[in-house]
Amino acid sequence: MHGSRLRRNFLTALLLGPAAAWLVVFLVLPFIAIAVFSVGERAPEGGYQAALTLAQYANLPARATAFWNTMVLAPVGALACLLVAYPVAYYLALQAPQRWRLILLALVVIPFWTSLLMRTYAWMYILGGRGIPALLAFIGIEDIRLINTPGAVLLGIVYGYLPLMILPIYVSLERLDRRLLEASADLGATPISTFLGVTLKLSLPGVMTGFSLVMILLLGEYLIPTLLGGGKVFFIGNALVDLFLQSRNWPFGSAIAITLVLVSVVVLIAANRISTRVSGARRVDLI
Amino acid sequence: MTAVPDIEFRGVTKRYGAVTAVSGIDLAVPPSAFVALLGPSGCGKTTCLRMIGGFEQPSEGQVFIRGQDMAGTPPYRRPVNMVFQQYALFPHLDVEDNVAYGLRQARPRLSSREIASRAGEALEMVRLAGYGRRKIHELSGGQQQRVALARALVNKPAVLLLDEPLAALDKKLRTDMQIELQNLQREIGITFVLVTHDQEEALSMSDFVCVMNGGRIVQLGQPSEIYDEPVDLFVADFVGKTNLLSGTVAGHSGELVEVALADGTVIAARKRMSLQRGEAVSVSLRPESLSLGAPESGRFKGIVRNRIFLGSTAEYAIEVKGIGTLLAKADHLIGHGNLFKPGEPVAIGFASRTPLAFPETKNNGTNQRVDKHVEIIS
Numbered sequence: 001m002h003g004s005r006l007r008r009n010f011l012t013a014l015l016l017g018p019a020a021a022w023l024v025v026f027l028v029l030p031f032i033a034i035a036v037f038s039v040g041e042r043a044p045e046g047g048y049q050a051a052l053t054l055a056q057y058a059n060l061p062a063r064a065t066a067f068w069n070t071m072v073l074a075p076v077g078a079l080a081c082l083l084v085a086y087p088v089a090y091y092l093a094l095q096a097p098q099r100w101r102l103i104l105l106a107l108v109v110i111p112f113w114t115s116l117l118m119r120t121y122a123w124m125y126i127l128g129g130r131g132i133p134a135l136l137a138f139i140g141i142e143d144i145r146l147i148n149t150p151g152a153v154l155l156g157i158v159y160g161y162l163p164l165m166i167l168p169i170y171v172s173l174e175r176l177d178r179r180l181l182e183a184s185a186d187l188g189a190t191p192i193s194t195f196l197g198v199t200l201k202l203s204l205p206g207v208m209t210g211f212s213l214v215m216i217l218l219l220g221e222y223l224i225p226t227l228l229g230g231g232k233v234f235f236i237g238n239a240l241v242d243l244f245l246q247s248r249n250w251p252f253g254s255a256i257a258i259t260l261v262l263v264s265v266v267v268l269i270a271a272n273r274i275s276t277r278v279s280g281a282r283r284v285d286l287i
Numbered sequence: 288m289t290a291v292p293d294i295e296f297r298g299v300t301k302r303y304g305a306v307t308a309v310s311g312i313d314l315a316v317p318p319s320a321f322v323a324l325l326g327p328s329g330c331g332k333t334t335c336l337r338m339i340g341g342f343e344q345p346s347e348g349q350v351f352i353r354g355q356d357m358a359g360t361p362p363y364r365r366p367v368n369m370v371f372q373q374y375a376l377f378p379h380l381d382v383e384d385n386v387a388y389g390l391r392q393a394r395p396r397l398s399s400r401e402i403a404s405r406a407g408e409a410l411e412m413v414r415l416a417g418y419g420r421r422k423i424h425e426l427s428g429g430q431q432q433r434v435a436l437a438r439a440l441v442n443k444p445a446v447l448l449l450d451e452p453l454a455a456l457d458k459k460l461r462t463d464m465q466i467e468l469q470n471l472q473r474e475i476g477i478t479f480v481l482v483t484h485d486q487e488e489a490l491s492m493s494d495f496v497c498v499m500n501g502g503r504i505v506q507l508g509q510p511s512e513i514y515d516e517p518v519d520l521f522v523a524d525f526v527g528k529t530n531l532l533s534g535t536v537a538g539h540s541g542e543l544v545e546v547a548l549a550d551g552t553v554i555a556a557r558k559r560m561s562l563q564r565g566e567a568v569s570v571s572l573r574p575e576s577l578s579l580g581a582p583e584s585g586r587f588k589g590i591v592r593n594r595i596f597l598g599s600t601a602e603y604a605i606e607v608k609g610i611g612t613l614l615a616k617a618d619h620l621i622g623h624g625n626l627f628k629p630g631e632p633v634a635i636g637f638a639s640r641t642p643l644a645f646p647e648t649k650n651n652g653t654n655q656r657v658d659k660h661v662e663i664i665s
Contacts, residue, residue, distance in 0.1 A: 179373070
């Protein structure tokens with residue numbers, strides 16, 4: 001009895017070991033380093049100098065604009081993604097013919113096989129002067145500016161993050177017991193009431209998973225706004241690149257990074273709470 | 288029947304592609320009846336129920352609810368409610384909100400006070416008062432079953448549809464719920480349509496049993512009629528236990544036919560349709576219509592192979608030479624009194640009810656009123 005338990009523990013350790021080691025070396029240790037940096041000072045020649053001060057956190061308002069822009073971009077971008085993704089996921093899970101479903105799902109995922117950078121460059125070209133505006137000019141609609149607008153940034157974000165939103169929503173809709181929809185109709189609910197009262201509520205775990213996934217990634221996003229927004233608006237991502245690579249103010253960059261992580265955690269917990277409460281699920285799976 | 292039937296099928300056929308699930312069903316369910324649709328899986332009983340609920344549309348024919356043609360009427364506008372298989376309760380709502388779900392859909396809107404009081408009454412009716420704030424997953428199977436009942440009945444439907452409602456319950460609970468459902472039906476006085484593959488359930492609960500096979504109604508009648516006077520071999524075999532003995536028609540004597548069995552014995556049997564001399568038939572003998580006696584008496588002589596003691600009765604498997612194994616049910620307190628032991632020789636006689644003879648080949652030209660419609664599609 002004792003021996004078998006020992007063996008099982010050993011097996012568990014063996015299975016979890018590699019992943020745990022990976023996480024310790026590449027996540028936990030760097031995180032500790034960043035946390036230590038964030039209460040330090042910038043060395044005169046750049047980098048980190050040991051200290052114990054909250055000066056870096058006190059200095060956060062200096063980057064308030066970048067914070068503010070990120071805090072707008074992340075939820076708005078995630079919301080735009082959600083609005084586009086939900087109908088797609090709904091169609092895939094509940095309407096699409098069974099034999100097409102896998103193919104259609106594959107089509108959703110395939111763009112992921114190309115780097116986001118390349119795809120965003122492609123959008124630069126499509127939206128730029130020689131892309132759609134040139135086509136519009138050809139049919140007589142002149143002076144349409146698409147690139148370097150907020151609309152272009154939103155488009156790029158929705159395009160880039162759509163699969164991450166579609167998949168979790170698809171999974172939760174796919175799992176939905178169809179008889180619940182029949183029961184709702186049987187009890188007199190119109191299709192709209194059934195959607196709002198049953199389908200939407202029970203797919204909320206998927207919605208929240210997708211929403212928090214996209215939102216957290218958007219908190220660090222700076223590539224798409226830079227390329228499609230013309231780089232005129234700065235985000236936390238830009239600030240981090242600038243602080244770590246250009247002005248080499250590691251402690252301040254670390255303070256910003258830690259704050260960002262805390263915000264992400266808060267978002268995750270809130271999303272989890274909401275979906276657990278509304279959908280009555282006892283647990284919420286991240287994907 | 289002068290009253291408008293609660294449910295009426297007129298020439299209803301349902302096809303899924305090349306498969307015909309239901310063919311040419313005609314059925315009228317009188318008000319305040321408890322009707323069971325009984326049949327093996329795939330016989331079309333669930334499809335019929337779903338056509339009443341509005342989840343399927345007939346390919347041909349019409350379904351009427353209280354005289355109204357339901358063609359094109361979606362489920363949410365039909366005056367019926369369903370208790371689903373495995374209940375289909377909303378997991379994100381508590382017990383009371385599940386029960387109140389239908390009331391909240393009513394237009395014009397009901398006041399929240401009325402919703403609460405009616406939901407409360409419905410829970411009381413199924414003996415779940417005080418469970419309103421429980422989560423669905425905190426309830427036992429039997430309690431979930433009762434929530435599903437309350438959720439359907441609270442809307443005061445014209446007809447309650449029950450799709451294998453007791454299939455997920457254990458035997459004891461199932462028996463309790465059978466009685467409870469019967470009582471509820473009498474109390475509320477609305478029509479219940481029950482779909483089941485369990486013949487015992489159908490016989491014990493309903494006023495009428497509609498036996499279905501291969502998408503058609505084979506027999507419609509009161510439970511005792513179905514059991515005692517099956518119209519064909521399928522019904523005789525499917526409803527209740529029976530012994531089927533092969534033989535040929537040796538002659539006629541008045542209303543009865545004489546059937547020569549495989550071992551040469553000739554027995555007299557009733558018939559449901561005219562039989563030709565020399566025709567191959569199956570004779571149905573209910574286990575409880577056989578009597579067991581001392582080896583020197585009786586019609587057949589056999590040896591007890593197996594005995595199942597059931598309390599007030601005992602079931603015997605008796606091997607009869609040239610015929611096979613017969614199942615006999617004997618009340619061990621009456622008559623012979625003794626329990627026979629495996630290996631003991633025994634004689635079998637007919638205690639009650641003359642056996643019934645059916646032609647071997649399946650014949651659908653029987654004498655029920657539904658049959659003229661059954662012929663339309665084959």
